[in-house]
Amino acid sequence: MSAERFARYPSLEDRTVFVTGGASGIGASIVRQFAEQGARVAFVDILAGAGEDLARELAGQSRHPPLFRSCDLRDVDALRATLAEAAERLGTITVLVNNAADDQRHKPEETSVEYWDDRMAVNLRPMFFAAQAVAPGMKAAGGGSIINFGSISWMIASGGMPAYTAAKAAVHGLTRGLARDWGPFGIRVNTVSPGWVMTERQLALWVDEEGERQIQSSQCLKEKLYPPDVSRLVLWLAADDSRMCTAQNFLVDGGWANA
Numbered sequence: 001m002s003a004e005r006f007a008r009y010p011s012l013e014d015r016t017v018f019v020t021g022g023a024s025g026i027g028a029s030i031v032r033q034f035a036e037q038g039a040r041v042a043f044v045d046i047l048a049g050a051g052e053d054l055a056r057e058l059a060g061q062s063r064h065p066p067l068f069r070s071c072d073l074r075d076v077d078a079l080r081a082t083l084a085e086a087a088e089r090l091g092t093i094t095v096l097v098n099n100a101a102d103d104q105r106h107k108p109e110e111t112s113v114e115y116w117d118d119r120m121a122v123n124l125r126p127m128f129f130a131a132q133a134v135a136p137g138m139k140a141a142g143g144g145s146i147i148n149f150g151s152i153s154w155m156i157a158s159g160g161m162p163a164y165t166a167a168k169a170a171v172h173g174l175t176r177g178l179a180r181d182w183g184p185f186g187i188r189v190n191t192v193s194p195g196w197v198m199t200e201r202q203l204a205l206w207v208d209e210e211g212e213r214q215i216q217s218s219q220c221l222k223e224k225l226y227p228p229d230v231s232r233l234v235l236w237l238a239a240d241d242s243r244m245c246t247a248q249n250f251l252v253d254g255g256w257a258n259a
Helices: 025-034 048-059 076-090 113-123 125-141 163-184 200-207 209-220 228-240
Strands: 016-021 038-043 067-070 095-096 145-150 188-192 251-252
Touching: 016 025, 016 076, 016 125, 025 038, 025 067, 025 095, 025 145, 048 067, 048 145, 067 076, 067 188, 076 095, 076 125, 095 125, 113 125, 113 163, 113 200, 125 145, 125 163, 125 188, 145 163, 145 228, 163 200, 163 209, 188 228
Parallel strands: 016 038, 016 095, 038 067, 095 145, 145 188, 188 251
Antiparallel strands: none
């Protein structure tokens, strides 16, 4: 489907956006879409090669060449330093997209304390500390938009990854608490919860014949979800068009979780 059919948001031009997990999958689509809107985009990922390739590709096509830094989000100090660098080089960050996650499968019987803590350190903890780091700048700027990524996995009682589903269920609690705390400063905080999105990782690891049947039987809309279906909602939540939307959980799942 041609990109010309979709919305352009003048309020996103020259706005500084920071995206976690931006080198591949949904994150890469988010980075690409913001760059196409004329935003100043910084993004991080543990996948250094993929991130460098994407930044290089977009550099010659974008109003502002994206800034990429390799970062393991389990290292909160490194995340803070990268956020500070992005703000110094590109301007105050007024859009934060907490997209990074790892939905590695694991059995509850085999989950250790160390593994549980590591999953929280990947899927939940960086969201809070990234938000904490950008909040002063957003307050000084008169507002901003923080978009935390959840998942429908816990809503549909998915098994086989209890630490992941627990973290994703907690994301919306974090969203609602921060929305209340920072609403007086004009900072909006929302959750985006995707369904089963056809990223390269999902297609390679888990979308088999049974998965195809599950999608067809569970979604109201009988089409596959792709990364741009999610990233276009993120654009709207970052833009001024959604200025009175906060503390909400927006599902992009083809109608699965509510079917």
